[in-house]
Amino acid sequence: MSFLNLNFMYxxxxxPELIITCIALILMLLDLIVRRKEVIALVGIxxxxxALYLTFKVYGLAGPxxxxxxxxxxxxxxxxxxFIFYINAILTICISLKYMEIEKAAYGEYYALxxxxxxxxxxxxxxxxxxxxxxxxxxxxxxxxxxxxxxRHDTKSNEAAIxxxxxxxxxxxxxxxxxxxxxxxxxxxxxxxIAAFISEKxxxxxxxxxxxxALFTVAFGFKIAAAPFHxxxxxxxxxxxxxxTAFMSVGPKAAGFAALGxxxxxxxxxxxxxxxxxxxxxxxxxxxxxxxxxISQTNIKRMLAYSSIAHAGxxxxxxxxxxxxxxxxxxxxxxxxxxxxxxxxxxxxxxRREGFKGxxxxxxxxxxxxxxxxxxxxLVFMFSLTGIPPTAGFIxxxxxxxxxxxxxxxxxxxxxxxxxxxxxxxYLRVVMYMYMKExxxxxILTTSAPICIALAxxxxxxxxFGIFPSSLLDFVSLAISG
Amino acid sequence: xxxLQIFFIYFAVMTTLSSILVxxxxxxxxxxxxxxxxxxxxxxxxxxLNAELLAAIQIxxxxxAILVLYLFVIMLxxxxxxxxxxxxxxxxxxxxxxxVVFIMFFILILGKITVFPTPGKYxxxxxxxxxxxxxxxxVLYTEYLLPFEVVSLILLVAIIGAVVLAKKKIS
Numbered sequence: 001m002s003f004l005n006l007n008f009m010y011x012x013x014x015x016p017e018l019i020i021t022c023i024a025l026i027l028m029l030l031d032l033i034v035r036r037k038e039v040i041a042l043v044g045i046x047x048x049x050x051a052l053y054l055t056f057k058v059y060g061l062a063g064p065x066x067x068x069x070x071x072x073x074x075x076x077x078x079x080x081x082x083f084i085f086y087i088n089a090i091l092t093i094c095i096s097l098k099y100m101e102i103e104k105a106a107y108g109e110y111y112a113l114x115x116x117x118x119x120x121x122x123x124x125x126x127x128x129x130x131x132x133x134x135x136x137x138x139x140x141x142x143x144x145x146x147x148x149x150x151x152r153h154d155t156k157s158n159e160a161a162i163x164x165x166x167x168x169x170x171x172x173x174x175x176x177x178x179x180x181x182x183x184x185x186x187x188x189x190x191x192x193x194i195a196a197f198i199s200e201k202x203x204x205x206x207x208x209x210x211x212x213x214a215l216f217t218v219a220f221g222f223k224i225a226a227a228p229f230h231x232x233x234x235x236x237x238x239x240x241x242x243x244x245t246a247f248m249s250v251g252p253k254a255a256g257f258a259a260l261g262x263x264x265x266x267x268x269x270x271x272x273x274x275x276x277x278x279x280x281x282x283x284x285x286x287x288x289x290x291x292x293x294x295i296s297q298t299n300i301k302r303m304l305a306y307s308s309i310a311h312a313g314x315x316x317x318x319x320x321x322x323x324x325x326x327x328x329x330x331x332x333x334x335x336x337x338x339x340x341x342x343x344x345x346x347x348x349x350x351x352r353r354e355g356f357k358g359x360x361x362x363x364x365x366x367x368x369x370x371x372x373x374x375x376x377x378x379l380v381f382m383f384s385l386t387g388i389p390p391t392a393g394f395i396x397x398x399x400x401x402x403x404x405x406x407x408x409x410x411x412x413x414x415x416x417x418x419x420x421x422x423x424x425x426x427y428l429r430v431v432m433y434m435y436m437k438e439x440x441x442x443x444i445l446t447t448s449a450p451i452c453i454a455l456a457x458x459x460x461x462x463x464x465f466g467i468f469p470s471s472l473l474d475f476v477s478l479a480i481s482g
Numbered sequence: 483x484x485x486l487q488i489f490f491i492y493f494a495v496m497t498t499l500s501s502i503l504v505x506x507x508x509x510x511x512x513x514x515x516x517x518x519x520x521x522x523x524x525x526x527x528x529x530x531l532n533a534e535l536l537a538a539i540q541i542x543x544x545x546x547a548i549l550v551l552y553l554f555v556i557m558l559x560x561x562x563x564x565x566x567x568x569x570x571x572x573x574x575x576x577x578x579x580x581x582v583v584f585i586m587f588f589i590l591i592l593g594k595i596t597v598f599p600t601p602g603k604y605x606x607x608x609x610x611x612x613x614x615x616x617x618x619x620x621v622l623y624t625e626y627l628l629p630f631e632v633v634s635l636i637l638l639v640a641i642i643g644a645v646v647l648a649k650k651k652i653s
Contacts, residue, residue, distance in 0.1 A: 068628040109646045116639050135632040142636060146643035207591045
């Protein structure tokens with residue numbers, strides 16, 4: 001048995017996680033001495049950028065590096081997801097500065113918790129052991145529960161936090177059930193060793209394995225908010241502070257997909273046929289419920305919540321394909337989704353001002369007359385969420401659908417396209433309200449430099465990758481190869 | 483039937499019975515007392531598995547600390563009103579059906595287990611010679627160092643959360 005042999009090489013692969021954690025701790029202390037929240041936010045952004053740089057430096061270079069007795073891995077797959085998490089954290093910090101002041105909840109801990117949640121997501125993406133995976137999920141979820149309820153004088157925010165917490169805890173129990181069954185069957189929690197044991201002993205058709213897979217599906221279904229495990233999403237998304245809605249509709253969802261991809265593609269690789277049979281109804285139901293129910297929503301946050309359920313369904317198609325290129329199309333999807341979704345929420349946040357919620361769809365009536373630029377940006381994001389070329393949303397959907405057709409699920413692709421068309425109804429309704437209706441009252445936008453930067457970056461990415469997708473696709477393919 | 487089996491059956495039945503009592507009592511304080519009974523019996527089941535340390539932790543942490551916390555919270559809340567309300571939501575039959583189906587699944591599958599994984603290196607004999615605290619301590623700080631550290635982060639976040647959510651409103 002080896003004792004603590006912590007030299008630098010041992011720590012190097014985990015350096016980005018350490019930086020994010022340290023910065024989160026520093027932010028906690030900084031909050032004591034610095035009154036201005038801008039400084040705290042800036043330090044948070046700088047720290048995240050540093051971690052991003054470190055991950056970028058090793059991205060696509062060496063093969064997978066495992067440390068901590070094979071519990072933690074640094075590979076292209078995890079690094080790619082980490083990019084999504086960094087971007088998610090940075091953009092969320094940018095859009096929340098002014099907003100949290102308006103909500104009268106500008107606590108310094110807010111930024112620390114954002115980074116703790118990000119650290120949890122990074123651990124999930126890199127976890128090669130079910131215990132580490134579970135703890136990463138808990139770290140991420142616990143931070144997110146608090147963030148959802150951080151406007152503690154608002155009953156809606158409290159309600160959202162409680163609902164999210166209860167159902168999140170419930171889903172964790174499912175994950176643990178699944179993990180304990182797998183442990184009982186194979187005697188290990190290491191994802192690679194599980195796969196090796198199953199193929200060695202020929203356990204592929206074992207009922208215990210199938211039940212375990214079903215329990216994992218439930219747990220991950222909760223995290224990615226796929227129907228029929230989506231019940232918490234609309235309430236939690238509506239009640240949470242809008243910046244956190246943006247954060248949790250991208251980060252935890254991508255982390256859930258990272259875990260789903262790793263566990264199902266590696267640990268359950270021998271029962272691929274079975275799990276894709278389970279995931280197909282999940283994806284179809286998500287697209288169906290997400291897109292159909294979104295039509296009847298009048299609150300834009302609720303509408304985007306249902307849209308996020310639908311997007312989980314589209315991204316699931318990439319996993320259902322069950323190939324490496326299918327997986328990379330899912331990763332590509334999540335990457336683009338991060339930009340277009342946070343961009344849309346940034347516009348929603350701009351409408352919020354003291355004494356005015358700006359969450360109703362009718363608040364967007366005639367926005368183009370008074371604020372043409374904001375309306376144009378919202379138009380880009382709505383087009384992208386629908387999947388209309390030349391935006392990046394089209395590229396994302398196109399590759400997922402292509403992969404799913406390649407593996408012979410033509411009918412599934414047809415259903416996805418049909419629902420995609422149906423989704424145009426509610427996305428473009430926002431556009432119609434902005435451009436074709438007369439303004440009802442005066443809408444004043446709350447702008448600040450960080451939110452403008454966030455909007456510019458997201459809009460630029462959505463358009464540039466929509467017109468020149470090849471560079472992004474090359475970037476994603478590095479993840480699977482490296 | 484050996485004495486061991488009789489003891490096991492007693493503890494297993496009591497665990498199930500007391501957990502049912504926990505969720506069916508109207509008075510929250512009664513529920514917590516039944517939970518205490520439940521925790522003690524679970525600790526005894528750990529002893530059957532040669533996990534003395536876990537049994538001690540179960541008593542000290544759960545029965546000792548967490549339960550007292552529950553009692554405090556219950557006494558701080560005004561639960562008189564709750565007593566008059568229905569115990570379960572209207573969806574309880576659905577929950578019952580789901581639960582029963584799950585139990586059926588588990589029973590079906592438990593019967594199918596034929597191959598057990600090869601036992602690991604921490605056998606009962608090994609632990610007897612090394613001492614349970616020593617073994618767990620060593621494993622926790624070497625093999626499971628990363629999860630151990632992540633748990634510390636989770637606890638930190640929990641503390642921060644409790645403080646943040648109890649803070650005063652910013653005026």
